[in-house]
Amino acid sequence: MTSSARPRLVALALLLVLAVVPVLAGATEVGADPSPPVARKVLVISVPGVTWADLQDHDLPALRAVLADSALAGLAPRSTRPRSGPGDAYLTLSAGSRAATVAGVDGQVLGLEEEASGSVAGDIFRRRTGEAADGAAVALAWPGLERANARQPYGTELGALADALGDGGASIAAIGNADGLDTVGESYERQVGLAAADGRGVVGGGGALDPELLVEDPSWPFGVRLDPKAVVGELDRAWATPGPGVVVVEASDLARALRYRPLVDDERYQRMWADALTATDDLVGRLLASVDLERDAVVVVAPYLQAGDRDLTAVALRPPGGAPGYLRSASTQRAGFLTLVDLAPTFLDQLGISRPESMEGRPGLVVRDPAPLERRIDHLVELNRSSRFREHLLTPTSLLAVVGGALVVAAAIAAHANAWSGRARRAIGVAARVVLAVLPASYLARLLPLEDLGEAGALATIAGLAVAVGAVASVAGRGRPRSRRPLIVVLALMALVLVIDVVTGSHLSLSAAFGYSATGNSRLYGISNYSYAQLAAATCLLAAWLALVVPGRRGVGAAMAAMGTTILVLGVPVWGSDVGGVLAFTPAAATFWFAVRGTRIRVRTLAVGAGATAVAIAVFGALDLARPVDDRGHLGRLLERIGDEGLDPLTSVVHRKLVANLEVSTGSVWVLAIPVGLLLWWFLRQHPDRPLARIVAGFPTLPAGLRALLVAAVLGSLLNDSGAIIG
Template sequence: MRRALAAGGAVVLLVVVSLLVVDRRPEAAPVPSVRRVLVVSVPELSWEELRSSDAPALGALVEQAAIGQVSTRVGRRGAAPAEAYLTMGAGTRAVVPADDAGVALDADERRGGVPVDELVARRSGEGPSAIAYLPVGATAEANEHSAFGARIGRLGDLLDAAGVGRAVIANADAAEGFPPDLAPPPSAYGRSAATMLMGADGQVPAGTVGRHLLVDDPSAAFGRRLDPAEVLRSFDAVWAGEGPSVVLVEASDLARATAYARRATPQQADRLRAEAVRSSDELVGELLDRVDPATDAVLVVTPTSASTLGVVALQAPGVEPGLLRSASTRRDGYVSLADAMATVVDLVGLDPPDDIEGRPFEVASAGGDRVARLEQQAEAAGVRDRRLPWVVAAITLGLGLLVLGVARADRLPSGLRRALRPIALAAIGVVPGTFVAAGVPAARTHVAAFVAVVALVAVAVAAASLAAERRVPAIAPMVAVASVVVLTAVDVVLGAPLQVNATFGYSMAVAGRFTGLGNLAFALFSTAAVALAVLAHDRWGSRALPATVALLVAVVVVDGAPVLGADVGGVVATVPAFVLVVLALREVRIGWVHVLGALGAGAAVVVAFGLLDAALPAGSQTHLARFGADAAGGRFGSVATTLWRRAEASFGSGGTILAIGAVGLVVAAVAQARLARSERLAQLRTRGWASADVALAYGVAVLALLGTVANDSSIAVPATMLIVLVPVLVLRRLPA
């Protein structure tokens, strides 16, 4: 049996490692460079709305363009307008200071009675350009200290350095009752579009965001709408230049209609929205008539969306109709706001910076009804997000009843007492059931189908586990836990199709990740791996160690390899946890030296994966490449900053992290001092089953601690681990 286990583990490891030398990503065509780029912003537009609206110009563009969904999420929520445009201009997720109100002004406007050119000269020491974003100093400071570290104005500075012109034509001011010849109230400014193409000084050299872009219309949202004649006049002035240029035009009637929906009746809100789509489509049609398809590119993008998934379309010379993707998403049909900056830079023939999150758009071939496919994916993402809370509640209730049943087993009828073990096995089977359900079209959107698929898989896992036990005694828990490990590993190797919009996968609307392993799946996968190692030791003792080591190494590769899981936080947690698990199973007395060594091993593996990623073609590299390059180049400050920002994303602030760390060290020191003298710890370090208990305790504790710190899902990681851990603890207590 030991040889069989070792051989099996070696085969699994060999297969997984062999995958690392092959880039499994489907071929995608790069986007050729052009002379001019027109960026059209269509706030709050979804594919469903576009299909059902009267929008012939946008519809015709979509037929000829490469299209996709753009994630409009920044951090834990959908981006506000300023965050969205700042992100598109920085190439990295950006934040805004608390006092930001989207205040960008033309040079001839006034702010608080003071001329803008005077304000700009006083604040920057430079003469004014056409447009000035006034909160540039506070915004730069906020991003310098944010979890993402965006450098605002990056796109504008790069275009300037290359001699590429830039201009913005936008005004989404939204307030009722103020005269058109007076400045609107501070909360009414909606000119954040300027931040996409501004430089680090907060200025845009051409274009306009002035009030003259709006015209009074009592039937429009807030009583004002864009004046298409004025917009086109301003556009013609900047588009007619000889040299290369990038021009952003915002269809701001869409933004005003969305903002006004809360004030109107539902029926009136729908009418205002439909009219905004119609007028915006007419404007887009006029703009497209001025574009030369042979030399110009058109990028239509939704910067903000209530669902956090918006429309994106790219039409450019040599770009065939297909689905957009990028190296940052690695998923056909999906890009992020941060990718917009890299794409614009790439379109004008420049190299995107290596230190930004975004990557240029690529085009993957796709047949059939592409818009319908994107609509269905967006619907599935919304259903998943609404479904997650009640699924977690149902699982929590079920596990609570299971634990209660085991605790009061002596009071249960004999039949129900015998059923506890199959129920615990089925509880583990719920996990693969949720992922299988993500691959069944009906189960993605219909509750009854979802419950049926999950229940069927859970029962099948329990039945298969008990059937295996008829041949090999006490193996049922291993089979059940192995179903989690094997299904997750195979799914990741195949490109993670079952992770997409799965209950414990990643929602494409949340969009912290588009491929590989998400944080919740990591929690289940890694916990199941630790449990499987412990259960194997329960069954075969030290004879299972070779296979256990092979299993854990394979799990690390699946979780962290750049072409597979690409999970930095996962590797930071799994490697130290697995090292301590193996040491405990070998009955080594674990001390601080071992713990520090395990942490060092985790760091080394992350660097190794990063260097492996850096060796891939530039278009295929992930965030791991930058992390590995920083570590290999001795830029440990950048490495520490990356990990610190992940921790900040989980806990909210650096002060909270330090407080938790200090308390944790005190608790650990006290516990170590007390346990070192206790007979119980001595017993746990003896041979036999006790070493498995120690291994399970170390493995779960380290996974929970580092998984919480190194990922950005906070308490969700250890909470999700319990879904596997609780049934395993129950099964280890119940007799076979």
């Protein structure tokens, strides 16, 4: 072996160790129960609109009793919309994938012999579908619901839960009725029946959705409320069905209270909501009396909120025998968070029935924690608070960076064009570094209780940290008027903060302004799109600097080591798990390699870059597939679905990202940074004294870094769902 080859092999071995060790460790670090007990039956108690704050603010003894031995989580009630309503919530539950609805008609789930518009529901259903129904109820709007979902890029199969249960020898029933109208006419608000509908739109026997579940009470929303005796009687009948099964019982008084909110003042609504919670707690106590908690599983879930609310809702699983702690899933990769699509796989998992390939969600797993119920509820309330606060902080922090950057660029152009003094130019340089430092400061600020400071206080904290970073960086260049060290210090901090955070669990990224939040993002782990943009930019410029300051080939080697480390951080499943980032940054690294060595970009070099990208994706995909099924990130889950279903899941993902890309690219303040950057580029190239040429003369490796950065930005914008935010 030659002396020159040995270091390369050592470096390769080190990279493999760095990639594989965390993957192997990740299989055990989660702490989820490896083999949960199989339940005889699953009781799902739907409590629309309930958050963990409601458990703090109200005396609900029956709910607390079942929650004490349950695994808890904040639920992101997301369907094809950021926040679902009753129809798309229950359809998502029925499909295990994000579902769309047709508002106004989705609650028309009627018994076969129930009359509507002069006909019985069974006849109406047969006219609309051409099929005779053989169940207890039918979803009259089913053809329209199927069309609505066919237009969505999620490959959603409505009724997949009921079909999977049927194939597994189990049943499903729904009990509830949220009808109510304060005007003349009829109101059908029986969306809970959609949760139990099969792929034909037929709800099997054993449940009840009819008005016999209600009693008149003029003091309640719409003048009616649930009859708890009738509901419990229907549960007992459904529970007596032989074999395993799922019974979904909706606390429909809560659903009516949510719909009544726009019709009353806040004080009256709060009273009605409190009464509905008290009645629901009484109902829960009665329902649990029919359940064998040693053999049956209980799920308490709020599948949707009042329109306009953005809080996380409550979800809890009490498996047979109980298991206090938190819930997590492969979808969230975080204890204490679950998504709506995870519910159907969770029900199936509790019964030991395999999840259909069409289901996007993954089973909720118990992460045991012996902490008292109050402490766990308080923790989830704080997580929701942090998540909501991040949503409010994102725009002002973005404005701080974008507007600050625009002002610095304008000042820099004016200073150069008008020959301002050296002191003024140095001040502009300091300001530029402070603005750049806003990016890492937004993550470092999460070390502090920002929510307690308020929005203005949090923004001031981020700005103060940025000023401190800028001041420290300036010290690095003291005595050297044209030193690059201050800029390198800030860039290095940008990269290091993100790398260290990602490899230690992304704790700073959760609810950071440029990270992600459960109330605003569908992804809660790894590298966010904002983080990718920052890490890619910092790495490309740092690589150019390393290639300059480290002599000879060692400089290029050091630069490529930085590039390779970034690819690892982006791609390792338990770290960045960023498929789009790997697809965008691997070609950027290849571009840098060719550019810094003076190799012209030809078809062959493009093929090399594409091949390197394919190898990177294959390696990271294989590592993800090597993990337990319930721990896989979205690359592993995508490859798993491609293996089962062909290329349809891939085309669905591409379509979805393109749609989201266009929406975000036209609505984000970060889009304004693009013309600012182009203006600076034009000035540096076109000003009579050619400032860009002078910069390159003193920094000859800079063009290689800028080309790599351009590739990372363009591909990142195209391949991720944040669009021009990345560019």
